[in-house]
Amino acid sequence: MKPHPHYNLCHQIYCEAHLPSIISVRQLTKQYASGFQALKEINLDIRRGEIFALLGPNGAGKTTLINIICGIVNPSTGTVLADGHDIVRDYRAARSKIGLVPQELSTDAFETVWATVNFSRGIFGKPRNHAHIEKVLRSLFLWDKKDAKIFSLSGGMKRRVMIAKALSHEPQILFLDEPTAGVDVELRRDMWEMVRGLRASGVTIILTTHYIEEAEEMADRIGVIRKGEIILVEDKSALMTKLGKKQLHLQLQQTLQAIPDGLISQQLELSADGNELTYTFDAQSEQTGIAELLKKLDEHGIGFKDLQSSQSSLEDIFVNLVRT
Known part of the structure; x- marks a missing residue:
């Protein structure tokens, strides 16, 4: 008996949805001796092969969370698995799966680019692989600087070296902290461009950034952390649909003194000069809402000479989330 033609596709989707996460965080907390609680019962799963953007204001706990997953900071309670390895009980195996590009530029200023990247690979017990190091340096446009001392490089070039070090041991997980x-x-x-290439090769990318337009362009999913708590994890497209707002701006043919009673709503606003109406709506009510609005405007004899639409960005959504 042959399987239904949709069976293979459905089976693939089911399997992908139920693959174990490459990073699994459960009930994670971090409290310092001063009493300050940096993380509060964090639960988070990061899917294999995705680009995950972790957003939050300064002091929200982003770097603390990353440092715990990478084994730099010890958790107070909870567990973290990196590709199935416990970051405390099986530290070496877990850490070998992870590459970290920290915010701070920290490397030996008097070493050459080649030496410092090659040394980073050796730290993780990886055998020499000059072909891989050359590939990494070329991908970051560092090959012509391979014999240069770190101190002689510009800030941007030093940042590239930090990325090269993080990739030297061929990690399956890459953290990019700002x-x-x-x-x-x-x-x-x-x-x-390099991040897209890494994701295409199967590397899971977790990034924090203050440039929210980058998260909007690059990420598959968005997580928002505030005051040590994860307040939202959502597919980017679903987040934009669910929380994003759209607006329709109508330039009126004649000035209005006030919105007619039959049109008054929280979704409709009149500009101070009475020359523009702004209708705010979400994706679910887009077609019916606009059609109903235009019908009512016609019934009240309100004409418009121009209209423009706009849509809230991920930055707008983020600001509203962390403000509440």
């Missing part, structure tokens, strides 16, 4: 902070536009573009 990787484009303070770098120029060209480097930022090159870096995101």
Whole structure:
């Protein structure tokens, strides 16, 4: 008996949905001796092969969470698995799966680019692989700088070296903690092109960034952390649909003194000069809402000479989330 033609596709979707997460965080807390609780019962799953953006204001706990997963900071309670390995009980195996590009530029200033990247690979017990190191350096446009001392490089080039070090041992998970902070536009573009290439090769990317437009462009899913708590994890497209707002701006043919009684609603606002109506709606009510509005405007004899639409960005959504 042959399987239904949709069976293979459905089976694939089911299997992908039930694959174990490459990072699994359960009931994670971090409290310092001072009494400050940096993380509060964090539960988080990061899918294999995705780009996951972790957003939050300064002091929200982003770096603390990353440092715990990477084994730099010890948790107070809870568990973290990296590709199935407990980050405390099986530290070496877990850490070998992870590459970290920290915010701070920290490397031996008097070493050459080649030496420092090659040394990073050796730290993880990996055998020498000059072909891999060359590939990494070329992908980051560092090959012509391979013999240069670190101290002689620009800030942007030093940032590239930090990424090369993180990739030297061929990790399956890459953390980028504010990787484009303070770098120029060209480097930022090159870096995101490299990130896309890594994701295509199967590497899972977790990034924090203050440039929210980058998360909007790059991420598959968004997580928002506030005051040590994860308040939202959502597919980017679903988040934009669910929380994003759209607006229709209508330039009126004649000035209105006030919105007619039959049109008064929280979704409709009149500009101070009476020359523009703004209708706010979500994706679910887009077609019916606009059609109903235009019908009512016609019934009240209100004409318009121009209309424009706008949509809230991920930054708008983020600001509203962390403000509440």
